[in-house]
Amino acid sequence: MTSAAGSPPTGRARLADVAALAGVSVGTASKALNGGGRMRPETRQRVLDAVETLGFRPNQHAQSLHSGRSWTVGLMTTDGIGRFSTPVLLGAEDALGAGKISVLLCDTRGDAIREQHHLRNLTDRRVDGIIVAGRRTDPRPPLTGIDPSIPVVYALAPSTDPADTSVVTDDRGGAHLAVEHLLATGRTRVAHVTGPEHHQAARDRARHAIEHLRGAGLELATGRVHFGEWSEAWGRRAADAVLRTAPDTDAFFCGNDQIARGVADTLRERGRSVPGDVAVVGYDNWDTMALACRPPLTTIDINLAEIGRIAALQLLQAIDAVPEPGVHTVPCRLVVRESS
Amino acid sequence: MTSAAGSPPTGRARLADVAALAGVSVGTASKALNGGGRMRPETRQRVLDAVETLGFRPNQHAQSLHSGRSWTVGLMTTDGIGRFSTPVLLGAEDALGAGKISVLLCDTRGDAIREQHHLRNLTDRRVDGIIVAGRRTDPRPPLTGIDPSIPVVYALAPSTDPADTSVVTDDRGGAHLAVEHLLATGRTRVAHVTGPEHHQAARDRARHAIEHLRGAGLELATGRVHFGEWSEAWGRRAADAVLRTAPDTDAFFCGNDQIARGVADTLRERGRSVPGDVAVVGYDNWDTMALACRPPLTTIDINLAEIGRIAALQLLQAIDAVPEPGVHTVPCRLVVRESS
Known part of the structure; x- marks a missing residue:
């Protein structure tokens, strides 16, 4: 129903047709194609020429029975x-x-x-x-x-x-990259807002962020991880909570891009400049989310x-x-x- | 590497094993399984019992060669x-x-x-x-x-x-549903913001929205379709343009949910209440986008x-x-x- 008119059906010549054209038995044709058996090079070549002429394609199911592999x-x-x-x-x-x-x-x-x-x-x-x-x-x-x-x-x-x-x-490496970047750009009061505590990704990213901050002699800005949901709504609510507890927070590392976007929205609506006053880093590099964020989001790509x-x-x-x-x-x- | 320890490998009994256990030839066992051939019901039952006992599963590749279908x-x-x-x-x-x-x-x-x-x-x-x-x-x-x-x-x-x-x-039906809903909730000055004009979805949704408005004796609020990009950024810019041209616009029908979300953000930031002053309807029902929108988005689900x-x-x-x-x-x- 969709082939170019007039072109011959492909792949439907049978092994018997190949054997007939090459003037050999079906068994010999099969051996020539599978590389097995002993035969004169000219015979094998005649079979290969017949394959070429007829556009023959080996039946994968027959091949699978032969090789024991289904590919x-x-x-x-x-x-x-x-x-x-x-x-x-x-x-x-x-x-x-x-x-x-x-x-x-x-x-x-x-x-x-x-x-x-x-x-x-x-x-x-x-x-x-x-x-x-x-x-x-x-x-x-x-x-x-x-x-x-x-x-x-x-x-x-x-x-x-x-x-x-x-x-x-590598959630450990990802959390380190995010914190390292915030420290390298001069931030020292980092809050962490993330998903549900029963998700291992949330726990791992939090633990390794804390570990990396401590390596630099720092603690989280609010003294704790803000576990919640993987949603923008949670990001917006958590940002307000962080600003109340630790108004001097100068960076948010967020457990995913949706949370980060919610955080960025709340910061803008509370008159904080991003990144002037506060930096925001997300996680996942979900491009739709990261690019629609105002401003576009720095984030960890998880490949x-x-x-x-x-x-x-x-x-x-x-x-x-x-x-x-x-x-x-x-x-x-x-x-x-x-x-x- | 992942099976419960001690459980036997499944599906690896051969047809020959089934035939031997049933006391029939391989040919008879094959006929019994494929429903072909004439044989006594007891013989067929013996083969089926052997299949059950050995946990035999027919080789799909052999079956495909037999049926001419690969399933x-x-x-x-x-x-x-x-x-x-x-x-x-x-x-x-x-x-x-x-x-x-x-x-x-x-x-x-x-x-x-x-x-x-x-x-x-x-x-x-x-x-x-x-x-x-x-x-x-x-x-x-x-x-x-x-x-x-x-x-x-x-x-x-x-x-x-x-x-x-x-x-x-059904882009025609979708556009009609959206416009019908806006008219039914009392809106009469409907703007349409959508994606690139070279995308058929954008053209179709626009054309059918106009058609449905005209059926109710109305034209688009700004007198034209706002073609652009499938992005929030375009939704935000277009909303500003619409409010300048036709400040009394009371509804936006948007070509996708991202545009609708951008429109909703701009309306909120310009002090317009959604849906109090202006209704917004999106398209696609992309749940992440529609639910994160403030307020959550009415939209067309394209199934x-x-x-x-x-x-x-x-x-x-x-x-x-x-x-x-x-x-x-x-x-x-x-x-x-x-x-x-």
């Missing part, structure tokens, strides 16, 4: 909405698709029954491996009931089992696509050779804009 | 960033994955060479069909060089070829996941029976929040 990888995302897992997934697709490996997409939406359904399907399809991309940085239990010969790599949300291979963001890419490379290594168990971290990057 | 569908997205194509893709995955069909993900990033690479790969894998999910509503040329026996459905961005099957959003779901159903119909060529539209939905 497919399952990509399970637990995040139906996808702001975090989508870039991870596309980074993995990019690394795998450049070769001959295809990506089977499965969205579990965090539902155990859907996860089992997809796992069964992936096992039936003899996938060469599976990447599990999470939504949060909190560790998750490993997949259960899976054939132990199928390698699995966890991306963003690590497995709780240290024998598994996981690829995660989600790179997490997906590294997870794919780890999976390829586990398929082809030996896995590298443990938690691999992908460095963050400071993106300086006008809020600091 | 896979290619999902090509042209949108690396994915705010629009991701929900479409997940809607399609949801509709397909519920059955036994798996989804091969291909991200072309709008690059013709990547598109050809993926198309070749999908053809080699004998996919049963392909869904092409676009980023914008502008029509796109059909896939080229594809085997005409593989059905294709275009989602969000329709094919320029009317003989193809496309599933798109992206439903577009993906319908595209999947259209594809299944084209695979199993006959395609329904033409452009199928998916209705929008008005979501009323506090800005109107």
Whole structure:
């Protein structure tokens, strides 16, 4: 329905057609293509010429039966909405698709029954491996009931089992980059506003920010972390609370870009100049949010696509050779804009 | 590496093992499983019992060679960033994955060479069909060089070829819903701020908004459409321009939620109450944007996941029976929040 009129169907010549044109048996044609068997170079060449002439493409399913590999990888995302897992997934697709490996997409939406359904399907399809991309940085239990010969790599949300291979963001490095930048630009009274305390990302970024401040002989401006929600509304409310408690605060390090944007809005509405009076640094480098912020937001880029890419490379290594168990971290990057 | 210790590997019993346990030939076991051949019910039952006992799962690749179907569908997205194509893709995955069909993900990033690479790969894998999910509503040329026996459905961005099957959003219905809602709540001086004029979504929403206003004997408050960018910054600037030209404007219908949010910010900063003095309606129902808006935004939900779901159903119909060529539209939905 969509091909250019008149062009021949591609890929539909059969191996028998190739064999007939080359004047060999189907068995010989098959051996010539798979590189196996002993035959004269001229014979192999005749088969390859026939392949060229007919535009023959080997049937992947027949090849898979032959090689024991399906050249497919399952990509399970637990995040139906996808702001975090989508870039991870596309980074993995990019690394795998450049070769001959295809990506089977499965969205579990965090539902155990859907996860089992997809796992069964992936096992039936003899996938060469599976990447599990999470939504949060909190560790998750490993997949259960899976054939132990199928390698699995966890991306963003690590497995709780240290024998598994996981690829995660470097929240320690990210928090250090943010605080380091604020100190380097002369700020000394830094407040920290972030998401819910039961999220590991919020706890980790807070802990490492405090650690880095202490290394410079400083404490948080309000003496505590402001845990709350990953929302602009929380950023706006928390900024007011910080300004009441510690009016001389000269910087906010925020746990994500939405909070940072809320903080920046409140600062402007209370007559504080950003970055003149107060610097604001976000986290995630969610471009829509960071660029719409007034002023555009300095933030930490967590390299989600790179997490997906590294997870794919780890999976390829586990398929082809030996896995590298443990938690691999992908460095963050400071993106300086006008809020600091 | 991730299975519960001690549980047996699943799915790795061979058909020969099943046949041996059932005391039949491999050929008979195969016929029993595929429902073909004539045999005594007891024989078939013995094979099924052996399948159960051994936890045998048929090899999908062997099944595909047998049925001529791969039970896979290619999902090509042209949108690396994915705010629009991701929900479409997940809607399609949801509709397909519920059955036994798996989804091969291909991200072309709008690059013709990547598109050809993926198309070749999908053809080699004998996919049963392909869904092409676009980023914008502008029509796109059909896939080229594809085997005409593989059905294709275009989602969000329709094919320029009317003989193809496309599933798109109903921009006419969406614009009517927005204007109808503003008229029903007593607004009569409606301004329209939207994205670039070279985007079909911007042109369509504007044209149908004007059409609906005229049906009620009204014209746009400023006498023209404010084309610009899909950004908050443009919404803020355009709102100022509208207030200068037509200070009695009592409603803004905006081409997307980012513009609407920028408009709402400017109105608040100019001392206009939303919705007291001026109503604001957005478009897309991008929840992060709509909920962070002050006040939370009334908007048009374009049902992206439903577009993906319908595209999947259209594809299944084209695979199993006959395609329904033409452009199928998916209705929008008005979501009323506090800005109107």
